[in-house]
Amino acid sequence: MKSSKAGLLSVTPLVPERIDQRRTSGARAAWHLNSASDNLFFKADDKTFMDEIMDGLLLHRWPLAETGTTRAVIVGVSDLSRKLSYQFKQNPLLRVGCLGVFDDRRPGRRRRSKNEQRRPEALLGDIDSATEFVKTHDVQHIYIALPMSAQPRVLALLDNLRRDTTASIYFVPDMRPFDLIQANISVISGIPIVTVCETPFVGINSAIKRISDVLLSLPILLLIAPLMLLIAIGVKLSSPGPVLFKQRRYGIDGKEIVVYKFRSMTVMDDGEKIEQATRCDPRITKFGGFLRRTSLDELPQFINVLQGRMSVVGPRPHAISHNELYRNLIKGYMVRHKVKPGITGWAQVNGFRGETDTEEKMQRRIDYDLDYLRNWSLFLDLLIIFKTIGVVIEDKNAY
Numbered sequence: 001m002k003s004s005k006a007g008l009l010s011v012t013p014l015v016p017e018r019i020d021q022r023r024t025s026g027a028r029a030a031w032h033l034n035s036a037s038d039n040l041f042f043k044a045d046d047k048t049f050m051d052e053i054m055d056g057l058l059l060h061r062w063p064l065a066e067t068g069t070t071r072a073v074i075v076g077v078s079d080l081s082r083k084l085s086y087q088f089k090q091n092p093l094l095r096v097g098c099l100g101v102f103d104d105r106r107p108g109r110r111r112r113s114k115n116e117q118r119r120p121e122a123l124l125g126d127i128d129s130a131t132e133f134v135k136t137h138d139v140q141h142i143y144i145a146l147p148m149s150a151q152p153r154v155l156a157l158l159d160n161l162r163r164d165t166t167a168s169i170y171f172v173p174d175m176r177p178f179d180l181i182q183a184n185i186s187v188i189s190g191i192p193i194v195t196v197c198e199t200p201f202v203g204i205n206s207a208i209k210r211i212s213d214v215l216l217s218l219p220i221l222l223l224i225a226p227l228m229l230l231i232a233i234g235v236k237l238s239s240p241g242p243v244l245f246k247q248r249r250y251g252i253d254g255k256e257i258v259v260y261k262f263r264s265m266t267v268m269d270d271g272e273k274i275e276q277a278t279r280c281d282p283r284i285t286k287f288g289g290f291l292r293r294t295s296l297d298e299l300p301q302f303i304n305v306l307q308g309r310m311s312v313v314g315p316r317p318h319a320i321s322h323n324e325l326y327r328n329l330i331k332g333y334m335v336r337h338k339v340k341p342g343i344t345g346w347a348q349v350n351g352f353r354g355e356t357d358t359e360e361k362m363q364r365r366i367d368y369d370l371d372y373l374r375n376w377s378l379f380l381d382l383l384i385i386f387k388t389i390g391v392v393i394e395d396k397n398a399y
Contacts, residue, residue: 069097070097070141071097071099071137071139071141072088072099073130073142074098074101074102074145075101075130075144076101076144077101077123078147078174080174081101081172084143084172099122099124100124102125102130103123130160131157135165139165140167140168142161142167142170143172144157145174180195180196180197180374181197181338181370183195184198198338199338200373201339201376205376208378209381210308213312216312217312220302221302224299231262235263235287235291238287238288239285239288244262245261246258246259248320249317249320249341250320251341253338254337257309259301259309259341260304261301264287266285301343310342311339311342311343312343313346314372315347315369316347316365317341326359326362330366332370333366335370335373336366338373339376344384345384346368346369347365347367347369347372348388348391349384349387
């Protein structure tokens with residue numbers, strides 16, 4: 001899906017002058033965040049012995065269960081840290097109040113966005129002062145957003161924080177240059193593993209996808225069986241040749257599969273060079289043109305779905321010769337084959353159905369395919385299916 005381009009909000013100062021006071025006259029006291037005004041206020045509550053026990057049992061290390069907000073700071077100023085502070089600001093359910101940032105660079109040396117110029121971040125000091133601030137102001141979360149190239153700086157900061165504070169520490173690596181697909185972090189025998197590119201259909205998601213494919217394709221095939229019989233008769237009467245056109249395509253993991261379509265042309269190309277169909281293509285029969293405009297030529301692919309070669313929703317399969325051409329021209333092209341090809345897809349319902357006669361059009365189609373891999377959900381599949389109905393009725397790009 002298209003990612004949001006909302007402007008980033010800057011961090012506002014939330015630190016009162018004497019935030020280091022934590023207890024008054026034996027009563028429990030804490031700073032709380034007023035979500036309406038973004039101000040911290042000091043609140044003292046008398047606690048009974050039983051209250052203290054319940055706090056320990058039920059609220060230990062669960063800041064969301066308290067009325068207050070977890071106080072946090074960010075180390076390092078960058079686009080990523082600005083986005084992080086923006087998320088804290090926009091998502092009150094996170095219950096994180098960002099007090100400000102630490103950075104060694106002077107304001108004039110830090111690259112500023114337009115939003116930052118309007119609302120400057122609360123610069124609390126340089127990185128060396130972060131540990132003392134965390135200890136003095138009872139900061140609970142520290143987000144380190146320094147570049148991975150600053151490893152010595154990060155290690156020195158970690159040593160200081162672990163020696164003098166009990167705050168939770170989070171490293172925020174900038175992984176955007178890696179163009180992540182289904183990113184996650186796992187641990188194997190204590191070794192952290194960052195997933196850079198993976199199929200969304202792992203574990204339970206694989207079962208959900210397969211079950212939904214069968215539950216959708218089986219009743220659809222039963223309903224359209226009479227229509228398919230009529231189409232088969234029409235293909236046979238319209239021109240000499242077989243009813244079904246079988247063509248080799250790349251399936252999941254780039255393995256060859258055979259895809260079925262109702263024949264709509266007088267030729268059945270499946271070689272090293274295949275010319276895409278164009279508007280007013282003389283190879284397309286009159287009946288075949290009708291089938292292609294309405295996508296009825298794709299109906300036999302529900303059989304491919306039951307066979308397990310395809311899915312109802314997924315990146316559309318391209319001819320092998322086209323795959324070999326574009327894999328060398330378009331970055332990430334083969335990643336679309338991390339999933340089964342589909343009868344319809346995210347690119348097709350967003351205007352990239354039919355001929356891709358330029359590299360730019362193919363690039364846009366691949367962008368949508370990869371977006372589908374990043375954001376897959378069963379709801380997205382259902383949305384694409386319903387949008388496909390409208391596209392088939394209104395779209396003029398198929399011929």
